Amino acid sequence: MKITFAGSQNQESKRHYAATYLIDEILAVDAGTLGLINLDTQKQIRHVLLSHAHADHIATLPIFLDNVYQSCEQCPQVHAHPDVLTALRTHVFNGCLWPDIEKIAREESPVVQFHELQDQQTFKIEQYEITPVLLNHGVTTLGFLIDDGISALAIVSDTSPTESIWNVVSKVERLKAVILEASFPNSLDWLANKSMHLTPAMLKLELKKLPRNVTVIATHLKPAYHDEIVEELRQLHDPFLSIGEPGQVYEF
Secondary structure, three states: OEEEEOOOOOOOOOOOOOOOEEEOOOEEEOOOOHHHOOHHHHHHOOEEEOOOOOHHHHOOHHHHHHHHOOOOOOOOEEEEOHHHHHHHHHHOOOOOOOOOHHHHHHHOOOOOEEEEOOOOOOEEEOOEEEEEEEOOOOOOOEEEEEEOOOOEEEEEOOOOOOOHHHHHHOOOOOEEEEEEEOOOOHHHHHHHHHHOOOOHHHHHHHHOOOOOOOEEEEEOOOHHHHHHHHHHHHOOOOOOEEEOOOOOEEEO
C-alpha cells in the first residue's frame, strides 16, 4: 500500500494547509487539496472518502469533480457519513456556491455518486476493506481503517481524545501505520479542547491506547504554530513518530 500526503499545493512547503491522502493513487481520503494536485493523478481517482465537512477537508471537492468530469457512466464515487452529505447538499452543491450536481446527474449525465457510510460498518472498494469509525470532534467525523489484506492503515482525522478507533484498530494484526492529527502546541491546550483537537501531549496519551508500536505520522499541524508543534513532537522521543510533509510518500 502506497500513501501520499498531498497536504499542500506548494510541495516545497512543510506547512499543512489542508488535507488529502492518496492511497495507491486510486483512492483519496479527504479533498482539501485534491483538486489542486497533478491532473493526471486526479483522473486516476475513482473513490473519495470524506472524514467530515470542515472546509480544509472538502474545499477542492467541487474543483476535483469539475476537473475530471466526462460525459459517461464512470463518475467519481464519494463516500461519507449522511451528516456530511447533507452538509454538502445544503451548503456547497446548492446552486449558489456550486451547481446542484445531483440535479445535473438526474437530468443530464452523472457527475458524482454519493454513498452513505455508517459507524463501524465495513465496506469494500477495489482491493480495500474500509471500516469507518466515529471520532470525537465538533461535527460528525469519521476515521478510517483501510486494509488491503497485506497491510492496514488508520487515518485518524480531526479528533479530540477518543476511544472507538483504537478499539477497532488494535484488533488488526497487520496494522502498519497510523496517521494522527496534532493541531495545536501544548501551550494552547485550552484551544485544542474547545475546538476538539489534539496537542503533542494529547497525541502521546492517545498512542498509549495502542497495544503495540506502529509507525505514526503526525499531520494537521496548524501553520501558524508549525515549528513549535514539530519541536514538541520531537521532544516526545518516540522512534516510531514522524511529521508528515506534503508530497511525502510512504509504502507499507
